[in-house]
Each structure stands twice: as C-alpha cells, then as structure tokens.
Amino acid sequence: MTTPVLQAIDLCRYFRRGKYEVRAVDGVTLAIEAGEFVSLVGASGCGKSTLLALLAGLDTPTSGHIEYLGASLGDMSRRQLAEYRAAQIGVVFQSFNLVPHRTALQNVELALYFSGFQRTERKRRAAHTLERLGMGDRLDHRPADLSGGEQQRVAIGRALVKEPQIVFADEPTGNLDQDHTMQIAELLKELNATGKTIVMVTHNLDLAQDCSSRLIRLDYGRISEASRT
Template sequence: MGELFHLEDVTKVYKMGEVEVRALDGVSFAIQRGEFLAIMGPSGSGKSTVMHLLGCLDRPTSGRMVLDGLDLLKASDNQLAEIRNAKIGFVFQQFNLLPRESALRNVETPAIYAGMKRSERVRRARELLERVGLGDRLFHFPSQLSGGERQRVAIARALMNDPAIVLADEPTGNLDTKTGEEILTLFRNLHKEGRTVVLVTHDRRVAEYASRILHMQDGRILKEERVN
C-alpha cells in the first residue's frame, strides 16, 4: 500500500489584522494509499484548514507536507493548480457545481484544464455520470437537479481526472438523512474499489463510514480511532 500523504509538524497561522490566529498548531499524520479516513471535530477545530491544505488550495505556515513524493511547500501556485487538477478530487458541502454548465460539462471541466481530448473527455464524463446513476440527466443544469443528484454530479466530477485522493468536506451537510446515506455508500464503494477517500465532518455517524477517524480540537489532533 504505502504512504500517499505525509504531514509533519504542520502549522497554519492566519493574520486577521493585528491578531494572529493559530488555526493549526503542529499537526502530524499520514494517509495511506487506499485508506478511508475521516477527520472529525467541532467547528473551529482546524479541520477545514486541514482540508484546504490536503486539497493544495493553501500552503502551511511551517512544517512539512509531501504528497506522492512532491514537496508541497516548495510548489508554486501553478504547480499547486496542476497538483489539484491531477491528484485531488473535491466534493463540497454546497456541491459547488458551475451553475451555467450542464451536468456533463461540469464533469468534463477538470479534464478541460488537464487538456484531455474532447471526444475522450465526453466519453469518460458520460461513463462516470452513468456510474453514479445519472445517465439520464447528462444535459440537465444544476438548478434542475435535486440535492442528492447534484452531489452525485460533484462525485463524478471529482473522479474525472482519476485523482490520487478524493476529498469530501461535509458532503452530506446539505442533504436529508436518506440521501446522505446513499452518498456515503457511494464513498464506501469508491474505497472498496481501492480509492483513497478523506472525509471531513463534525458528525460522528458520517465519520463512522470511514475505517479510521482523526479527532481534532483547537488546531491539534486529539486522538486517533480505528473503526471496524
């Protein structure tokens, strides 16, 4: 299996005017290839900051972060964009679909930035949408889809460039319990197929879908828990 992501003594300090806010205070952990990991904690615990760092949307203030052998602290903005494009698949609480593009086009977008050929891109996007059960909704716009359907489009989009890691930030936060369970089952299936999935949540029932839970509080990792 091996290590996919390695974080060592990572800190993140935000400057809010004169005041410094220590969002992360020396966090170290590793993510194994093919693992289903949940990062859990109340709001303000630093889990969103971890999510942004894991998603390469931001750089830590200090520490060491290595993804798949790449040192993220040394990466330029452009390199980070390339890493996000090739290695990260995002699923957000608010779905974050592009409102003016069809479901198909939304799924295609990461591949457009990767420079994939149009014919191949459309074929793959179609396949992924069919896999999440939306084969008959290809040309619907986000506003014409239900919450559960939107999140499925987002998952298909996250898988488009065959990422090393799927990052989900409260993916069921805006869904009812039943739809939420369907989405979580989808993530569990992805894990079973061998994908690395990281779930960020405040909800214990959601976190229990993972095989390992990191509990965070005040910018630190409080404890680690194995789930069966």
C-alpha cells in the same frame, strides 16, 4: 515501511483578522497511507476544511509542511503543484463551487479538460459518472435548477470523474437524505476498495464509522483523538 501517500508535519495555518489571530490549524502531524479511508471529525470551526485545503494543495500553510509520496508540496513549482491538483487529487468542496452557467454534465466534464481526452470521451465519462450518482436525468440542468443534494452529487461527480489517487471530500453528504447518504457511502467504499485513498470530513459519526478505517478528531486546530474504526 512504505512511504505514506500524504504526510503533514507540524502543519499550521493562522488567519489574521485585525489584531486577532485565528489558529485554524495549529500543529498537525499525520501520515496517511495509500488506500486508507480517513474521516476527519470535530466541532464546527475546528479547522477541518482548512486542513483539507492544505492537504489538497489549495492553500499554503503558515508553517510546517506537506509531503505527497515523499515530495514536499512547498518545494514544488507552480506547474508541478497544478499537476498534483489536476491529476492526483479530486476535491469535493463543502460549498460545491460549481460553475453556475454550465450544466451538470459540463461541470463534470470540465474536470477532464486537462486530461488529454477528446471531447466525446470527456462527455461519455462525465455522463457515466453522473449516471452512477443517480443524476442521469439531470445532465442538462444548471446548478440553480438543481436541489442542494443534486448539486452535491454533481460536485462529487466532478471530483470522481478523473479517477484521482486521493479524494478529499468535505461533508460530501451534508445536504443529502438518508438514502442518498447511503448511496454516496457505498460509492466511496467502492472507490476505496479499488485502492483510492479517501479523506472525508463529516459531522455524521455513523457514516465515519461505517466507511472509514481511521477517525481523526480535531479540536481547535489540533488532533485530539485518532482511532481505528
């Protein structure tokens, strides 16, 4: 058997709020093979974004661990972890996290800052990615001057421009109409067809069925169902 690209072993992430403890992720064990397209579904507050942040190395588990190609994220130095985030993964955040005073083009180009590409090449790649997302005529707009769906597409562009091995997308079509949802679905499927691994959080079951090869349902921080689509 090949080593999974990502593996979570008995992963827990608890948040303490005064005397209460929220068990956002509560004992998740899963393995994701290279080239898989996994959809994470479940009720609001069941821990999807928390799990995604852990897998992306953006948050540290309370207990349990995560392996990327057999190497434990917890054992990586700060620098190795930064490299993992910079080179291997792209994240589309539920709340976009765009830099407000930068244009759409600059927001996407920023993702290539540590890539080693010259500025002109960075700009060319960023513009090309945004054009593919139907944003070619919005390159010079700042986030405040874009609609929610357009901001979402910039956030997607920022994750894809590095051509990372794994794309984590948290509700990538949450603010999009049907047409744009289909466009993003096609783009993610295309990306997956080129061998990229995709982990997508969505409330849209049709989208999950259409795009992904596996559906994982979370319930109060635990996997309640895992099925092939």
